Amino acid sequence: MTTKLHHSSLLLFIFIVLFLHRSHAQPNTTGYSCTANQTEYPCRTYAFYRGGLVANYSDLASIGDLFGVSRLMIADPSNISTTALSAPLIADQPLFVPLTCSCNPTNGTSNISSANINYTIRAGDTFYGVSTGVFENLTSYQSVEVVNPELVPTNLTIGVDVVMPIFCKCPNQSVTSGGSNYLVSYVLQASDNLSSVASRFGVQEQSIVDINGNNTKPTETLFVPVSKLPNLTQPIVAAAAPAPTASVKKKRTGVILGLAIGIGVLGVLLILAIAFWVHRERSSQKRGAGGLEGVGEKPQAYGEKGSREMEVNLLADVTDCLDKYRVFGIDEIKEATEGFSSKCLIQGSVYKGCVDGEVFAIKKMKWNAYEELKILQKVNHGNLVRLEGFCIDPEDANCYLVYEFVASGSLHSWLHESGHRGRLDWRTRLRIAVDVANGLQYIHEHTRPRVVHKDIKSSNILLDANMRAKIANFGLAKSGCNAITMHIVGTQGYIAPEYLADGVVSTRMDVFSFGVVLLELVSGKEATDEEGRVMWAAAVEAFGGRSAEEIGRDERLRGWMDEALVKDSSCSVESVASVVSVGISCLNQDPSKRPSMVEIVYALCKSDDIFDISEDGLSADAQVLAR
Known part of the structure; x- marks a missing residue:
């Protein structure tokens, strides 16, 4: 009896040990817990992603968009040329896809590392x-x-944004002391x-x-400690086939000519057939209840069912804007x-166009304008370019934002292009x-949540x-402010250091960029020279800190000023x-030591007693500060 009891206790002990070990190895399906005040969060790390397995994510651009990073940010660590x-x-x-790993709160009592x-x-999407x-x-x-506690998993709305953790x-001190910099x-x-994973x-x-326990269950996430990312072996992109020789071209000429004539005849017949079909469809639409119409516009004719569905989806995205623009x-x-x-191109994808005798600036873009529309519909200020309206093209999935036309062009052209340079x-x-x-x-101060422009530069003024x-x-x-992103975008020479290094988004990054514009003026x-050196760094060295008080400052300033x-008297x-x-x-x-834009407005308006400026030039906040 004693022996049986002993065996039972031993089996119970082994079961408990195995259970505890399995609990350590098996992650919680709702995530890995973390402590928010740990010094290691947030950190940069990487996820191992298998490309080419999902139909809509079969190239670096689409995968970069999925994770909110650029193609180069994936290509560089992944050994892709x-x-x-x-x-x-x-x-x-x-x-290897870069991630910004943080200790994020949930709707429960714990935080998860994600x-x-x-x-x-x-x-068709489900969680x-x-x-x-x-x-x-x-x-x-x-x-x-x-x-995402506010969303119902069984009733997801197309177009709604979901947070995917x-x-x-992030490696703790014991991991980093062992020489590992990342947990992939x-x-x-x-x-x-x-x-095999270790190899x-x-x-x-x-x-x-x-770090993970002895866990080998498929579909579970392992965190692999590495001092540096391994060199991935990538397939060699095949070189383009050599051009046909002259003799081969000559032999093919007759065949190609015959094919071209045949295809041409078929093409003409096909065009006639399509024209007849379109005419019939339009006639039937006119006899019917009519189609979807734009505000103050003529009824639109639509083609295939897919195009109609696309337009409905695009319009659903901008429903809040329809009555304003x-x-x-x-x-x-x-x-x-x-x-x-x-002939109508202004720069980039912005065109000059005239509608009903009024000139507009028309920005052509793929359908990713919802965020821009959402921000623009809540701002209204004389020093912001005004959005007049928009247009959607379901055939090509394009969106066109129609802005007021600003006649004199960009500040960049007036400062740096030969036709205008020196005239300000x-x-x-x-x-x-x-x-x-x-x-x-x-x-920064009069929108809720606050808006960060993120791309202040002379060409956007x-x-x-x-x-x-x-x-x-x-x-x-x-x-929204004080977010962290891995999708670093902007123009070299204007980007704030904290955003470039850690992806920190705040109004202070706009302040930094504005400082560069001031130095340009x-x-x-x-903002950068031909060798890629940033202008602001040289200015800080010449006029920042103790340099501002040194003898000879005026001479150095004259030497640095625009001729x-x-x-100019x-x-x-x-x-x-x-x-x-x-x-x-x-x-x-x-960033915390940079002035606010209210302080900057006030400082600029009183910077020169020769500069005759009334209080009309000050914002309301700056007027209060001045008093």
């Missing part, structure tokens, strides 16, 4: 399908439900074991066990721009600086016929020095 950036991925092609990725629900398919089990549907971990998120496959990453099997028809947009002729006097430059500061102060400045291009703008220099300002060195001082303060490496 720049020549292969646009090449389709083969099935199961290995990729990189939160925004995903827009498509037709289970997206987590196991699109994100390849880098998260779980239970975790998605936990962090990608499982990740790796999903175990049926063919994997700990030994793939060039690490010891025990180092994986120490004019909805243009695609035909009048094409007519206004002469079919998007190069000091008073005009100061006026431009105050206008831009007022516009930024408005979006437009001048009207009276040389008053307006901030343009809210394509990168973000509503004073110096007439580009046109040196010759209305421009005093004291006034320039005051503006440079404001610019240098905007460039402080510590």
Whole structure:
């Protein structure tokens, strides 16, 4: 009896040990817990993603969009050459996708260690399908439900944004002391074991066990400690086939000519058939109840069912905007721009067009304008370029934003292009600086949540016929502050250091960029030189800190100023020095020590007693500060 009891106790003890070990190895399906005040969070890490397995994510561009990073940010750690950036991925092609891992709160009592990725629900999507398919089990549907408590998993609306918590971990002190810099998120496959994973990453099997336990269950996430990412073996992109020789071309000429004639005849017949079908469809639509119409526009004719569904979806995305903006028809947009002729191109994808005798700036873009529309519909200020309306083209899935036309072009062209360079006097430059500061102060202080422009630069500052400045291009703008992103976008020379290094998005990054613009206005220099060196760094070295008080400052300032300002009798060195001082303060490496836009507006408006400016030039907040 005693022996049996002893055996039973021993079996119970073994069961408990195995259970505890399994509990350590088996992750919670709702995520991996973390402590928010740990010094290691947030951190940069990577997820191992198998490219070419999901139909809609078969190239770097689409996978980059999925995770909110650029193609280069995936290609570089994945050992993919720049020549292969646009090449389709083969099935199961290995990729390292960068993540920003944070300790994120849930609706429960604990935090989970994850990189939160925004995903827009498509037709047929479920939490289970997206987590196991699109994100390849880098998260779980239970975790998605936990962090999106307001959504009903069985009734997801197309177009709604879902937070996908990608499982990740930041290395703690014991991991980093062992020489590991990253914990790569790796999903175990049926063919994997700990030994094969350790071999793939060039690490010891025990180092994986120490962090994850002895877990070999497929579809679970392992965190692999590495000092540096292994060099992935990528397929060689085949070179283009050599051009046919002259003799081969000659032999093929007769065959090609015959085919061309036959195809031409078939093409003509096909065009006639399509024209007849279109005419019949339009006739039937006119006899019917009519189609969907734009505000104040003629009824639109629609083609296939897919196009109709696409237009309905696109309109659903911008329903809140329909009563505020004019909805243009695609035909009048094409007519206004002469079919998007190069003669009408202003720059990039922005065209000049005339509709009903009124001139507009028309921005052509793929359908990713919802965020820009959402921000623009809640701002209204004289120093922001005004949105007049928009147009959607379901055939090509394009959206066109129609803005007021700002006659005098960009500040960049007036400062740096030969036709305009040197023609802005000091008073005009100061006026431009105050206008831009007022516009930024408005979006930072008078919108809820606050708007961060994220792309302040001289080419996004437009001048009207009276040389008053307006901030343009809210394509990168973000509503909300103090977020962290891995999708670093912007223009070299204007990007704030904390955003470039850690992806921190705040109003202070706009302040930094504005400081660069101030220095451009004073110096007439580009934000970066031909060798890629940033102008602001040289300015901080020359005029920041102790350098601002050194003897000979005025001489150095004259040597650094735009030659046109040196010759301008209305421009005093004291006034320039005051503006440079404001610019240098905007460039402080510590974002919290940069001035607010309210303080900047006030400082600029009193920077020069020669600059005659009434209180009309100050924002309401700056007027209060002045008193």
